Amino acid sequence: MSSFEDILLVTKNPADSRGYAVLPEEFEEPLDANQVDAILLYQLVENPSLPSQPFAYLKDCFQRVQQQKRLLKKNQQDIEALQEIDRLVVGYGLILFQVEEFSHGDGNFLTYMKEIVARVDDYTDFLSQLINRAAQEDTLMEFIENFFVTLKKYIDSLGLFNLNDSLNFSSVLTLFELFVSFKPVAASFTKISGFFAAYNAKPNDFEKVTLLGPILTLSPLNASVALQNYGDNLERSQQQTNMIHESLQTQHKMVLDRLFYIVDKIIRGSVESRTDVLTYFAQIINKNHLRRGDHAQLNKLASNAFVSNIALLLVRFSQPFLDVSYRKIDKIDVNYFNNLNLFLDLSSETRMNSDFKEADKFYDRNKKSGDNKPNFISDCFFLTLAYLHYGIGGTLLYDEKVSPQIKRMREEVERITRATQSGDMFARFASMQLPALEKNLQTMQSIQQTLQGFFSHKDLQLEVFEFISGACTFLVRVIDPNHEYPHKQIKLPLIPDQVGVENVDNADYLREHAPVPFKYYPEFVIEGIINYAQYISKYSLNPMFGNPRLHSFVEMATVILRCPELVSNPHLKGKLVQVLSIGAMPIRDDTPGFMMGIFESNELVRESLLYALLDFYVIVEKTGSSSQFYDKFNSRYSISIILEEIYQFSEYRKQIIWQSQNNADFFVRFVARMLNDLTFLLDEGLSSLSEVHNIQKELENRMRGSAPTREENDQELQSKLASAERQAKSSCGLAAKSITLFNIFSKDIPSAFCTPEIVDRLAGMLDYNLASLVGPKCRELKVKTPKKYSFDPKSLLRSLCTVYTNLADQPEFISAVARDGRSFNKELFDRSVHILGNKTGLVNDEFCVKLLQFARDAQDQKVAEEEADLEMGEAPDEFLDPLMFTLMKDPVILPASRVTIDRSTIKAHLLSDSTDPFNRMPLKLEDVIPDEELKHRIEMFRQNKHK
Template identity: 35%
Template structure:
């Protein structure tokens, strides 16, 4: 006899001992109290299940009268009732005339030969059932299930009389017997000469198995090899789910899995599965782990993309929206069922909860590469799996996200120093290097971490490495579409030039492939919309991140206040708390990236949530550079404010109201923006020179918006009065930007003018295709640069107009006024001088260039400053660009196009007259002065110094106003590039006295001559 046969016989004997050894008679003699205690609680499971019960075989139902007659009560016989109900529920009979049931002929003969009554009872029902099962073959399980259903239905309809305990006990025991043989049929099908049974298939295929049967089955085998039945089922169901996509998804499969796991004896088996958490790579988690498999349902398949979204450009928006909506409903239903499964596991026991949390943390810990610049998709877990688990994390977070932040104290700050589940050791910290961070976290805390803290930090990681990484993948897909479209346009142009050639056929094939790729990428963009733009889920994510913002502000304030229950109080300490400095950057980035994605996709989520915490979060962390070292991370806070104040057609901005009413914003936003405008001058990156312009563009846009709000009136003047050096530094950098950006913009426009003429000439003269293409490519690149420079330059010059209208005196400080005048004069000459013809380009609005509007804005700055004596002198001193004729030409243009009022024009003419008077006076004084000694002249400006100071390391004497102006944009000695501050210089009193004596002598000489 083979080993396999021995094993089979042993298992059969064990099961038969359990089912037959304890017969129905013995079980029915148990007390009703014992049966009541052992009776499964079916009501709860009835409420939960969504799986349809199988229809029972059509047979006569036992009619149990609700109010039996007196004759029936007197005539009730237990033996007769047992016989009748057994025959009816098992569909068997001992009467050959009863054609509606299966006749147990051999069993009847055995009873007769033994001289026993021909009736079914507690003692022989087991044998009768075995006799029936010897004939059922492959229908054995179906027969047992239908018989169980009949017993269950009779049991539910029993009348409440004095015989109820007896009837209940008998029927319960009969169910037990049927379930026992059902188990033998599944585990040892050859016992009844039937084929192998796929239990998982029976559970999921129509009509399915009643949940009450599963409850009885689990209760029967809980202590007798339950794992042998359900470990294969759990593995099989998880594999079935992993092989589905959103198009082939069968909801009943995951519902059956939930029904099973809702039973605690089965739930405890889950962490014991071979597939629970085997050693595997991130890319294989969703194929080799149980929770990974059931979390992997995806819309990101080529089949789904092609079927629902192919040729999207040729389809109506309503059609596309309908597909997104229908698939979104499937995904939402699936994700909710997934959450229910994981939630049940977590609530099963503390041990299982720990194992589930370990798994959820492990998935996100091994997927940090999802945020890398270049991602190998085979070495990371898919977007679908990460987003599905992120949904689960959001649902698990909901209980502590009430609007009053009542549970914010439960998120333990010491969690990160007490065996945290999330791995952040290698992540960049907010303001700490690796060595100091390791030192800080080496001093840990003892004790357990609570459940809320675990969910909080794991969910935060899922937002960064799951949701935001998927958003980044979506953005990369959109960029890929744009690049492919540009390449297709270029190839189509080449095809037109090279028609009727072999090259044209090759180009046609390339164009076709590009078209297919573009169409597929567009389809995947819609797939991402399904997973990322469901309103209910974006709302959950924002609610969670809003809670995170409040918690971070508490940590930043060293938990010194009861925020957010009490108002936040600024300023914070100059030095950030150690814990805050050692937090991973992605704690902030998870928030900024997600909020920006909501803005960029025009999501309505932010319109339905309070934004006070977001406003306070951005403003507070902008005020202190010592809290967040990375300037690009702080720049995202400004970007949030920028998008928050933008208006779109039919959609108002979302943050203007909160910026108007927030006490934190109205007091601290302007100095915070000014401070960051200065700090961003140097970022430490090779691209810092160009990066600062983009960031300052956002700052300028925010300034332009809040400038109109009454709550901010007078705030800029207040900054100028309370911190003049800070304000002057800010203005100086703004002038530097305006000078550079407008200069570059006008140069690029000149280049565009020349390139447009060059392309036309090349085409008209029949030059080679290569020359034409090179010129066109240069033109496209230059157009892109010009557009950026014009936009940034326009923004900066409009900022100058706003600020000079409010506090003109501040812009006439000696350190900056001459630079401002030179910049204005230079650009006025470019717009109205002889060079203006070179700025004529086709479709100037394409490059954000409106020369009339720019001219009007520059003249507004002159108008704002024309009454300041220092400004008049500075304009007059600009010998490079100032020209009276340029102003006259500018006035002619504004008159022609009605850009200024007659009063403004008259004011400009009076200003020019004042400048001319001052120039004449200066020229006369210079003639009287003659050649001043060289050591009297400023080495940079070549003008006579008024307040000479000595630079400490180079020893050079220079005018104090000159070195102050230099230090506004460069903190080094201009002669040897060593570090320098204004405090380092020393007055050169001797030279100053010498210059003053020289100037006094000149005045006396002039006075004598005038006598």
């Protein structure tokens, strides 16, 4: 029948005009099904003029058979003949991918693969039949081995395989999707050579040498993709940039959907293939811990594109057991790290609140048996947390490093451009450097923009935050002694508060009482969550905004801050309060921060957040790093923002007042820290402003031709000016927030600011800064554009004076101001009223009257105390406090140095320093020894003087 000739493109007639292959004499006419095998063998092995390469020829024959079957569907005899051709064509197709030398000419695996990728849609039906036949004949492993090893060679031969090459990458994904859609292929896929990397593979090898590596790197985060999409025009408008973002986001979402399909099929293929996929992902992240290192060599580590894609896939695999119902949350093993069979390498991981030795002992004692293997849900969950920290966490850290690099490059480009234009002697050499530098700058800016596009991809980031919400709930469940949360509420605190004891100095006690097993968990399980939340919060449409599951994150943050025994790392808590402060800040003047609803209505948060913030405000004094002195200001700034915002809720106001009345020692510690900070910040800020003023004045005078009055040259002065400006801006901004808290709390809780430990220091600080703002030296604070330095002198003056008026009815405060011989001056108050009331109208008449009355009361008290001092005469030195030089009221002996000092003085000292001020030995207030004999002698001295 003629269809054989048409299907196989052969003929017995040399005069045939159709260009079919002329068969040798041994083939008989008419051609029939019995000769098909021989014809195919001839075509593939002997015919030197086959119209296409062998595999393509068989695919075309296969398609023609299918066409004939449709046409002859009612003729059973013809159908059977066609099925025989079909069987033989598919059989030879398999042989071509089993024996590379089988066919003559250009018949090799790589040639076949180029054709398949170029015309993938034409090949899908034929390849499907090959897969089925290989499975039936038990040669599937051999077929997929040769097929995918060749596909990997083809990808490698392309040089670049990324989103820019849409035809190639889409065809390759189609082939992966096609093959793994057959369960026997999916089940065996991880056994193909190259699925795993060699044991000694370097961190950046996996994406290059493994089978899944190239497709898992398909992402906008690829540097070549970034440069091609963003590099052509870096001066484009934000609208144009957003359009590029959206285009790449759409493409990336589609690729991720396809990658998830592929990996999901392999994971569902068999128990073994599932274990292999998790092993593969774990090997990658175990070797890439340095992605979170400060000085990592990024070119030697896995790329952002590769690990971020895997992280996003793992997030999707975790979704079903972290949904909002939490029906499957108990499937995640709370004691997961007690397993012997762990994918993750924890050997160098910092723990929540234990050292390595203690953690190892715990796990040695509590190891589960070797037969007890974790379930997929637990493995997937903890692997995702590792990828959140080292994968996505490394990507966002990369973004944070890019910005300063870009700034330095821009400055260098500008410097070289100026040098070239000025005819500098190095101009020619510099101009040769310029093209390479500009190219690097273009690349870095492109990468920065693609990172912005990635992190502003709302759908993807919502998926990440959905995982984080579930993870936060699980971690609180681990912390809960009964592991019943969220089905039952956790009760806080977990251990009694150590009131009167510095938690930061009580690390051993806290470590001893930290909950098991949480204290032994690797720190990355919360660090990844916190770093992500801190970073993503800077995006205007971040996934936390308006998220119904945001309460999970806020609850976890509250639990960690409320229970100091949980996490020993103060930097993580500092980042947590920063995120909470962003959630507390008003979005616009009339719109509350996006976490305020949770702060107000969530029972767990409402009952524990305030104490947690006050406690952390105190203990953040020491962070353990070389920059701890400055670290505390950033954390306290964030806490101040939250306290200021939640104070508008009556529930929190009541709690603060209750703490000041019923937990006085605790609250006084908090006020003392506020006072220490404000004293330092105002002093630092105003000193820096004075330096800015002096340098600006000097530079102006020099420009007018005046002789220099300072030793530094102009360049040195500019450098000093920049440093002073930075310091002024930072200190004034932080001081403004601190003084706001003073205004708020001194109004409602004035007595807390008038305790003997605090009141004298507070009075001295207020008087000194009042003198700086309105005294004779106030002109030294006059600088150009004060707003640039977060300096608003009139507003600061009003804030200082507000504290005076809030405390004006407290006799202890009036006495303390009167005792301040260094700075108190009634005329300063007259000047303040003139500025605030008459000149600016910033305060009303009632405020002015109260402030002036306070100044008169303090002046009267000062006169009265000076007269009393004259009456008292010279007191013996042993009656005087060695630090304050005032007559002691309650002398105590310090156990280490044996120095006698007034109880109120040492109590004030211990609020900010837990050591003996005379020999720096550790000291607690309960250890001081009352000196009753000396106290009696001082009282007798007072009585005699009053007679």
